[in-house]
Amino acid sequence: MPEEQGQQSTAADATQTLDAVVIGAGFGGMYALHSLRESGLSVRAYDAAGGVGGTWWWNRYPGARVDFPGGPFYCYTFSEELVQEWDWSETQPDQASVLAYLNYVADKFDLRRDIHLETRVTSAHYDQAAQRWAIETSAGEKINAQFLICALGTLSQTNMPDIAGFESFAGECYHTGHWPQEKVEFAGKRVGVIGTGSSGIQAIPVIAEEAAHLTVFQRTPQFTIPAGNRPLDPAFVSEARKNWATVRDQMMKSPLGAPYPAPKLSSRDHSAEQRRELYEKLWRKGGLSILFDSYSDILTNEEANAELAEFMRAKIRDLVDDPAVLEKLLPDYQVGTKRQVLDKGYYATYNRDNVTLVDLREDAIETITPTGIRTVAGEEHALDILIFATGYDAITGAFVGLNPRGRGGISLKDKWAERFSTYLGMTIPEFPNLFMIHGPESPSVLFNMPLGAELQSDWIRDCIHYLREQGQGVIEPTAAAEEAWGQEVAEIAGQTMFSADIDSWYSGANIPGKHRQFTVYLGGPNFYRRLDEVAEKNYEGFVLEKVY
Numbered sequence: 293m294p295e296e297q298g299q300q301s302t303a304a305d306a307t308q309t310l311d312a313v314v315i316g317a318g319f320g321g322m323y324a325l326h327s328l329r330e331s332g333l334s335v336r337a338y339d340a341a342g343g344v345g346g347t348w349w350w351n352r353y354p355g356a357r358v359d360f361p362g363g364p365f366y367c368y369t370f371s372e373e374l375v376q377e378w379d380w381s382e383t384q385p386d387q388a389s390v391l392a393y394l395n396y397v398a399d400k401f402d403l404r405r406d407i408h409l410e411t412r413v414t415s416a417h418y419d420q421a422a423q424r425w426a427i428e429t430s431a432g433e434k435i436n437a438q439f440l441i442c443a444l445g446t447l448s449q450t451n452m453p454d455i456a457g458f459e460s461f462a463g464e465c466y467h468t469g470h471w472p473q474e475k476v477e478f479a480g481k482r483v484g485v486i487g488t489g490s491s492g493i494q495a496i497p498v499i500a501e502e503a504a505h506l507t508v509f510q511r512t513p514q515f516t517i518p519a520g521n522r523p524l525d526p527a528f529v530s531e532a533r534k535n536w537a538t539v540r541d542q543m544m545k546s547p548l549g550a551p552y553p554a555p556k557l558s559s560r561d562h563s564a565e566q567r568r569e570l571y572e573k574l575w576r577k578g579g580l581s582i583l584f585d586s587y588s589d590i591l592t593n594e595e596a597n598a599e600l601a602e603f604m605r606a607k608i609r610d611l612v613d614d615p616a617v618l619e620k621l622l623p624d625y626q627v628g629t630k631r632q633v634l635d636k637g638y639y640a641t642y643n644r645d646n647v648t649l650v651d652l653r654e655d656a657i658e659t660i661t662p663t664g665i666r667t668v669a670g671e672e673h674a675l676d677i678l679i680f681a682t683g684y685d686a687i688t689g690a691f692v693g694l695n696p697r698g699r700g701g702i703s704l705k706d707k708w709a710e711r712f713s714t715y716l717g718m719t720i721p722e723f724p725n726l727f728m729i730h731g732p733e734s735p736s737v738l739f740n741m742p743l744g745a746e747l748q749s750d751w752i753r754d755c756i757h758y759l760r761e762q763g764q765g766v767i768e769p770t771a772a773a774e775e776a777w778g779q780e781v782a783e784i785a786g787q788t789m790f791s792a793d794i795d796s797w798y799s800g801a802n803i804p805g806k807h808r809q810f811t812v813y814l815g816g817p818n819f820y821r822r823l824d825e826v827a828e829k830n831y832e833g834f835v836l837e838k839v840y
């Protein structure tokens with residue numbers, strides 16, 4: 293039987309009792325709420341944002357759009373009715389379309405009645421005696437829940453670099469991941485953007501069109517590929533809808549969770565001329581295909597990777613007019629080891645008269661001033677608006693930020709001080725009945741995230757019901773299972789170019805002081821087979837405990 297919603301434990305402390313609290317109301321949290329609630333549990337979700345949508349609520353910066361093989365595949369798959377009735381119009385929907393979709397989902401499945409917005413979970417402690425989570429919110433609520441589901445987002449804890457003089461800036465200042473609700477007016481303004489990752493590269497061409505002047509402060513040049521966004525072909529959509537069960541099945545079997553099979557050929561199966569032809573074709577098509585649908589060994593074979601990188605640098609040379617600017621834009625890392633960026637007209641933006649590129653590797657920022665940015669060489673860049681496109685403390689940052697306390701009061705921050713360790717990327721020893729969606733050591737950012745959130749949420753739901761059927765109340769992974777899982781994650785990554793040493797947020801390299809660890813389980817579909825195996829073996833690797 294579900295705990296009664298909002299039931300008061302005692303009148304004095306006004307603690308509310310629920311089966312589960314979900315933190316986050318993005319793709320992951322919304323579906324977790326739906327899945328658990330439909331299964332008969334009393335559940336409530338909390339989100340600090342003013343609306344549902346998670347990352348799509350916060351990231352309203354100009355140019356924001358999906359860069360995964362998008363509509364109709366970057367969406368929920370659990371409801372065939374939803375798939376049939378929601379019309380995506382582009383292959384890579386923009387932020388407003390994704391947010392509209394998530395609002396539609398919230399209404400269709402009546403999620404809002406159990407979502408508390410503008411409410412941050414301020415603390416979560418495991419009460420060992422009660423075998424329940426004691427949760428407090430910024431609205432002063434106290435909740436006692438058997439299960440805590442953390443759908444905090446992998447890219448939600450923004451990274452604001454510590455640059456001298458920041459407080460003195462007199463103009464407008466924004467972070468792409470915390471963009472205001474109102475439209476920011478760039479017309480007639482001198483705008484500065486720090487950062488050239490996915491967010492900066494999406495925003496820069498759009499801002500350049502409107503601003504009087506745009507100055508881009510670039511630390512590391514990135515490989516970016518034309519996004520190839522286009523209107524969706526109605527015949528394609530209708531075919532996908534007709535065969536939805538097959539399409540979903542293909543998504544669950546493909547490496548990234550999109551309904552495209554993994555490439556069968558290795559780069560060695562083709563001659564240099566054949567490879568060039570294929571790269572040309574995929575470059576013209578745009579999107580992530582050149583990296584993921586060309587050859588199976590792009591991310592495992594250094595030679596193949598170097599050849600593709602050189603092909604991409606040749607494309608950049610064709611696109612940028614000024615040789616000095618071009619030189620600054622040429623990337624020199626192994627393509628794909630930083631999160632691959634897609635763009636619309638990014639390189640051509642540097643041919644505009646109103647755009648300046650500052651290479652921070654040649655001349656670093658010395659200080660932010662009231663009127664702009666001064667570099668070490670003494671260059672003054674006058675700015676009315678300063679935009680930080682400086683990314684996130686990714687994958688682990690939001691969990692450490694929440695810092696739940698487990699058995700004996702151990703904090704997650706302390707537990708993870710030297711290593712981010714989990715079992716299945718979803719559970720943590722000493723943190724009983726806590727589940728993460730898209731946690732470290734899960735496929736998270738390297739698999740279709742809405743689909744992954746569904747699969748993980750359903751696994752959590754089934755686990756909870758298994759527990760109850762067994763007359764048990766607490767589940768916690770063993771330290772041995774945690775250790776073995778860490779080895780499995782590292783072994784799979786070890787077969788690729790991904791490692792703790794890559795200069796990427798994948799490995800924590802972007803956050804000063806963060807320890808480096810590659811925290812993504814590669815090979816998405818295999819992860820979901822592993823979850824099934826664990827369940828089939830009566831939750832192997834876990835210890836169950838009766839409620840006292």
Ligand code: NAP
Pocket residue numbers: 356357358359360447453454468486487488489490491492493494509510511512631652681682683684737797802
């Ligand atoms: P990011 O990829 O981490 O890029 C941050 C940028 O800021 C980098 O160019 C970085 O330079 C620079 N930077 C950081 N600290 C700096 C400092 N102190 N001084 C100067 N430059 C600094 O962040 P992001 O662009 O927000 O993207 C994060 C992830 O979000 C993406 O990789 C992607 O997964 C996701 N995203 C997705 C979409 C989409 O699907 N459409 C759109 C946007 C973002 P270095 O490279 O030198 O560190």
